[in-house]
Amino acid sequence: MSAAATNYYDRRGLFATLGRDGLLQIILIANTIIMLAPIIIMVFSAFKTTPEIFRAPFAIPDFTQVANFVKIWSETNFLRYLLNSFIVTGASMVLILTLGTMAAYAIGRYAFTGSNFILMFFLAGLTLPLKLAIIPLFMLMRDLSILNNQLSLIFVYTAMGLPTTVFIMTGFIRSLPNELEDAARMDGASEARIMWSIMLPLVRPAMVIAGIQNVVPIWNDFFFPLVFIQNDNLKTLPQGLTTFMGEYTTDWGVLFSGLTLSAAPIIIIYIVLSKQFIAGMTSGAVK
Numbered sequence: 029m030s031a032a033a034t035n036y037y038d039r040r041g042l043f044a045t046l047g048r049d050g051l052l053q054i055i056l057i058a059n060t061i062i063m064l065a066p067i068i069i070m071v072f073s074a075f076k077t078t079p080e081i082f083r084a085p086f087a088i089p090d091f092t093q094v095a096n097f098v099k100i101w102s103e104t105n106f107l108r109y110l111l112n113s114f115i116v117t118g119a120s121m122v123l124i125l126t127l128g129t130m131a132a133y134a135i136g137r138y139a140f141t142g143s144n145f146i147l148m149f150f151l152a153g154l155t156l157p158l159k160l161a162i163i164p165l166f167m168l169m170r171d172l173s174i175l176n177n178q179l180s181l182i183f184v185y186t187a188m189g190l191p192t193t194v195f196i197m198t199g200f201i202r203s204l205p206n207e208l209e210d211a212a213r214m215d216g217a218s219e220a221r222i223m224w225s226i227m228l229p230l231v232r233p234a235m236v237i238a239g240i241q242n243v244v245p246i247w248n249d250f251f252f253p254l255v256f257i258q259n260d261n262l263k264t265l266p267q268g269l270t271t272f273m274g275e276y277t278t279d280w281g282v283l284f285s286g287l288t289l290s291a292a293p294i295i296i297i298y299i300v301l302s303k304q305f306i307a308g309m310t311s312g313a314v315k
Contacts, residue, residue: 067291073284081280096285100272106286108261109268113290116178116264117246120185124242125235127186128193133223135194136201137209147198153191158184159251169256180256181264185249189242196241200234201227236301247294265290 073081074096075089100106135147158165169180204227212222228235250266257263260271269290272283 070284070291071288073281074288075285076281078278078280081284096281097289099279100282100285100289104272104282104286105260105268106289109263109265110290112178112262112268113247113264114293116181116185117243119178119182120189120246121239121243123182123186124189124193125239128190128238129197129228129231129235131190132194132197132201133227136198137204137227147194150191150194153187154195158188162251162255166255175256176258176262178257178262181252184252184256185242185246189238189246192241193238196238197231197234200231204230240298240301243297244294 069085072087072089073085075091075093076096080087080089131146131150135143165184166175169175172180174180174183208226208230209222212226217226248266249264253264253267257267260268263271265286269283269286272279272286
């Protein structure tokens with residue numbers, strides 16, 4: 029093949045590659061716009077009055093107008109809803125990560141009869157929507173006398189989050205080399221010391237993934253608080269924000285400011301833990 033022909037095919041391949049990369053970039057940019065547009069509109073609406081929202085929903089607001097935030101902070105029960113969400117979500121995540129990591133460590137690092145069955149038992153929870161059992165759950169919480177109590181939400185969310193956590197953590201824990209724990213045993217470390225001091229720091233990215241996978245649905249959940257909680261002082265943010273919507277009129281500016289404030293903690297958590305999250309998502313490819 030002549031040099032001219034070789035250069036022609038090389039240029040053709042280069043153009044094809046650039047075309048694919050350009051198309052991929054366009055798709056990614058379009059996806060980013062689609063994902064960010066609702067968030068941007070929500071934030072813009074938080075700084076507008078209700079007439080301004082309907083008159084110019086996409087216009088850039090005056091960000092010095094914080095009347096909606098002042099009103100929601102001083103004239104509503106928003107702070108209580110926010111505190112309740114932190115309590116329920118925080119307690120649920122502590123239980124999910126603690127119990128899920130311990131179960132995953134036992135399944136992933138020790139060979140014993142029935143380990144695969146236990147893993148399949150947890151994975152079965154991924155296929156069964158807990159909302160289908162809402163009537164038995166309601167009766168169970170009633171019999172336990174924890175209806176209209178935050179414990180009911182914590183228990184339900186813990187049960188919801190354990191299958192995902194065990195699934196994610198087991199795969200990461202099994203990928204760790206056995207030589208690490210063998211060396212620790214030779215140095216006289218106990219099994220608990222090996223787990224907490226040697227193994228768990230290595231699976232921190234997996235814990236971040238499991239945490240984000242569970243904290244978002246728990247923080248945003250509306251269904252279970254609606255069923256289990258009636259006391260206004262015990263409502264979480266998604267349920268509490270509905271009180272800002274009247275039967276005939278709704279102050280949309282105040283509602284959007286509440287939505288913005290409720291979304292802020294999750295966004296901050298994701299930004300802070302983004303490096304760990306990306307490391308966990310790509311660690312399998314690196315290995």
